[in-house]
Amino acid sequence: MTGCQPLLQLSGVSKTYADNTVLDALDLTIYDGEFLTLLGPSGCGKTTVLRIIAGFEKEDQGQVMLDEKDISILKAEHRPVNTVFQSYALFPHMTVYDNIAFGLIMHKVPKADINERVLEALRMVRLESFAQRKPHQLSGGQQQRVAIARAVVNRPRLLLLDESLSALDYKLRQEMQIELKRLQRQLNITFVYVTHDQEEALSMSDRIVVLNKGKVQQIGTPREIYETPVNLFVARFIGEINQFDGHVVRRIDDKHVEVVAEGADWVVKTDYPFAANDKVHVLLRPEDVRLTKPELAANTVHIEGHIHECNYKGKTLDSYIRLSTGTKVIASEFFDEDDPDFDYRLGQKVALQWITGWEVVLPYEQTI
């Protein structure tokens, strides 16, 4: 789906409010037809990126290129870009029909075409029978769909969505995520979606851009972001992760090194050119942790700890383990239906292991 044709290019874009740097020389390429998500905590600058692309804010420095043309000088009303706002921003004094027709009227589309295109947009979001309602007569999810229809009816080159699902309740949000993916495939429009919800980002995007403090931390497919985070921020922001600090003992081959962490010797897989005595972080997702009885692990490398807390999550059992070194670890295990004894007592002694290659090893970062 992701074409190789770059559609929008931000290069060296900076933005400062008063003396607060929101964007710091940001470079970003958005490809034609992809679903790109800007993900980050609040205040990371993701909404500012959107507002600069839309033309609501002017960048202090840098360049915004669309189809290899500089659009920095273009006013918002002249950019082939449309936005779905967080608060929907539907015009309260107009019907659903008039809301959707607004952009077409502004662009002086012939009257006959307007009617046809508005009806098509209404059909697409399944709101044909609501054309004559006012926005306040619609539910939150319906208002959301009108907001999407109002934007896509203009056939923009780029659709910007600003935390568009955050006002909906959990179940509706899940439905709208699927709906958005469907619309994006059907329309073949490039979507740029802004969110602070990592689950949403993982399930919808072709590519994710993780932002923090106005800088790009990592760009990649959801899988790359989740499985091979490039730094501690990305690792911690996307999902839960366990962190063991240690140092390299020796290099085994070009893919493997031996690391001492939490009082045990581990063989870990890494692409970094670590040498002996380098300090490292070994990171492990809760679902990659293996817990066994200490006597079964006696002959293999393991760490021992005590069950501190157990959380029944329905699909999984989340156990909180305190290691003898004091480090806390979370393990998330699926129920084994063949094992009726699958449960832990609080305080029970367990051995913790994982399969080599499932861990992520990062160079040591000064943590504040």
Place this chain on the structure above:
Amino acid sequence: MNKQFNQFRFWAIGLATSWLALFVLVPSLMVLVTSFLTRDADFLIQYKFSLEGWKSVFDPTFISLLWDSLSMSMITAVICLAIAYPFVMCLMGLPQRWRGIVLFLLIVPFWTNSLVRIYAIQFLLGKKGLINEALQFVGLIDKPLDMLYSQFAVIFGLSYILLPFMILPIYSSMERLDFKLLDAAKDLGASASQRLMRITLPLTLPGIIAGCLMVVLPAMGMFFVADLLGGSKHALLGNVIKNQFIQTRDWPFGAALSILMILLLSFMLWLYYRATKMSNREGGINDSNF
């Protein structure tokens, strides 16, 4: 405690109600009754039923007077609107902190008695007033302009006195306008003038209507403005009523006029009530959710 509160409520509401009944309802009824009595040269009124007072109301000379008064009030409203709306738009561009200060500065002069301020306008517009002197000084005119005691002067005075009553309702409706809507309109390709005509104006219409009413209604009655700035020729409805009671001493006619004015103003208030109710039902700004 609840009982005490109930008692307090009884007395508070009771006192206000009796005050209004005694000093508003009873006098109004007296005016209503007076309008149906007979005029008397010595005792002002005779307690004898008559329709003479109401007959004078439909006299053509009076109807044209009423029309003059109404049109002057409406011109005043249009002038106030033309000044107030752009003013409020500029005001919204200021940071929140400054808006309060500007509005405060706008209100301050209105703590002075309006009669005093009308006298000041007299000095301003007079033959030897500030405006004429200034224009002569820069050489734009040779002879002083005849501005005082004209319809222009009356409308000038009314507009000056009533401008804040236009600004405040428009400001309050502009403040409730969701500025995301203007971003959305911009995003959909609307130019600045299209955003004004299709979004800002329709959504601040309740404020515009309220402002117009708050200018037109008092403007009809401000007899002292017409007395001081209009001379004898340019009377407002308030002047006619005042003259019936104090100079012509035709109390039934004056009373009938008062009742007519009350009815006229009530009708306009009812129109306003209907208009705002309609615009609320059709999607006010606050009830975005079901």
